[in-house]
Amino acid sequence: MTGFSRRDVIRQSAVGAAVGAAAYAAQGVASPLDGPRMLPAHLSKSGFAAAVAELRAIVGAQWVFADAESTLPYAKSFTPDPRHEHVPAGAVAPSSVEEVQAILKVANKYKLPLWTVSTGKNMGYGCATPASSGQMILDMKRMNKIIAIDPELGTALVEPGVTYQDLHDYLTEHNLPFWLDIPTVGPIVSPVGNTLDRGVGYTPYGDHFFMQCGMEVVLADGTLVRTGMGSVKDSTTWQAFKWGYGPYLDGIFTQSNFGVVTKMGFWLMPKPPAFKPFMVRHNEMADVGKIVDAMRPFRMNNLIPNVVLMMGAAYQVAMFHRREELWDKPGSIPQDVVRDFAKRQGLGMWNTYFALYGTDEIIAAIEPIVRRAFEASGGEVLTEKEMGGNLWFNHHKNLMSGQMTLEEKGILRWRGGGMVCFAPVAPAKGEETAQQTALAQEILGKYNLDYHAAYAIGGRELHHLIFILYDKENPVEEKKADDCIREMITRFGQRGWASYRTGVSTMDLVARQYGDANRSLNARIKQALDPNHILSPGKSGIR
């Protein structure tokens, strides 16, 4: 099969322009201005229209989107929303800090809630859609300046609309010897957005918030704050030293709604003289514990310096294949079917990708140590020599050297374009990761869903990334996916395992697991900084 299938075209023509407007159509309204559920909760139709008029005066009419058609791209999401609870009222796109300040003034005046996005491609977590219907998207994409790259210190200062692709092009054009660290959707997302949601990449600079250094934030009252050394007049160390002086503030502007970040600094990894990617292949699902125990010491002592990806077979296969190639029954795919198919692609049930960085001498010294450890765990340690040309090996080689790729988005085609990520944290202990894998499979099985998982291995913990892939065009399946992630969050929570990040539909659910004291503290900060609650209400369960 090549190109557009007839099915794609027919399906598209049948629904026509209403594809992304399903949420509107479902409620029988033509425009957000006509539907009370699309309006901010405390704003009348005329109040909303007045606010929109003022926003247009600030940014120009073409950068305010307040009708159904122009709001369509903001309503697109892969995550389940069976009750239409995440439909934006519209969007406004500023081009400068001053415009952001003016917009916030209007929002305070009208109590207009603004859901801030950078590039709006938070793919497994709701894209640009808000935590509750009726919020206006504050779209920062037009603020897309690379403000400064310091080639001596290896630092960058960028605006929210800058993508990893923009930075990649800049580094290439100026022949600067740095590697970016990109998430799996690098070309179309921004370092600011990904870092503020505490996302990861797969080089030694993979913990993005760890590598972040300095922010500029507009508070709800319009105050402009620079964190860390950025508050010092004529500072030359804003992007060099993270902590500044006094309480460290940057953290409260991540996964939060306490301000609008308009600039962010971060560190760039100097291109290493040598780089060698590896894949360790294990053939049984039950090997998960052995792999984690073998990996832990190397991540703790940094002999393996990058964020390691331990990829489950069903996730890997879904990148480039569709479900019907493997299995034509509605129930979860049996493990032996996945294993056989994966084997034909050169893959095991778990495929662990790490890399060594440095000089040839350093790599030659470390390789035998890690090789012995993984071979003792029952894995086959493979390199370019054995795997060169393999699509998956090449993909991970690219990720671990900061190259642009969107190949993992292929998983969206597994079952009709629906995807939501459940991302509990596991300690880097074999026994508990095996328990998490078993629990995830049990719950997914109940809903006839498949276990598409990857573990991203940090120093002492793993992000267990479980992608629920479902048919979003089928309301029954959408409801099932929604039920499934709620059960997963709840039952993992009963074992003490909570998410590091979650989608817009489950933010309250996860926030409750972090307890009343935590929620109350966040609520008090919110009340102090944003008394009209205009900034992204509901983000991380904070209103």
Place this chain on the structure above:
Amino acid sequence: MSAQAVHRARTGAWAVACGWLMVVGAADANASARPAPQTTAVPASIAQFRRPPAPPRAPEAIYVRTCGYCHGAHVAPIIRGRGLPAEMVELYVRTGPRGMPAFRPTEISPAELKALAVWVSQSKADPNERAPLDPIPAATKERAQ
């Protein structure tokens, strides 16, 4: 900055930053109050801060930097050389049907999208592109870095 200085910065920093020394200290326990942060008042007239629109990018550049990462790269259907109606391309870009993301006017401007849709519609097939279920080639196409 000279190329030599860039090289020095690179070779000096990578070992420190990538290796054992990537451990950072805790905040100063004796820290006391700091001066108030810099503030900026909301200006009376905002129009002066409007950025002029960026010049439109060529369709080929947008295709390579956005569409081509999926379409023709084993992930999404091939769209070049098929004579797809330009209106359909525009609709797909703005709505993101099924597994495709939607792209907003702030990402691809209306003028850019119009030109892109015509370009896709009229473009010739690229023999190097691969549809999702095509056989995997012996060596994966490397992207120009």
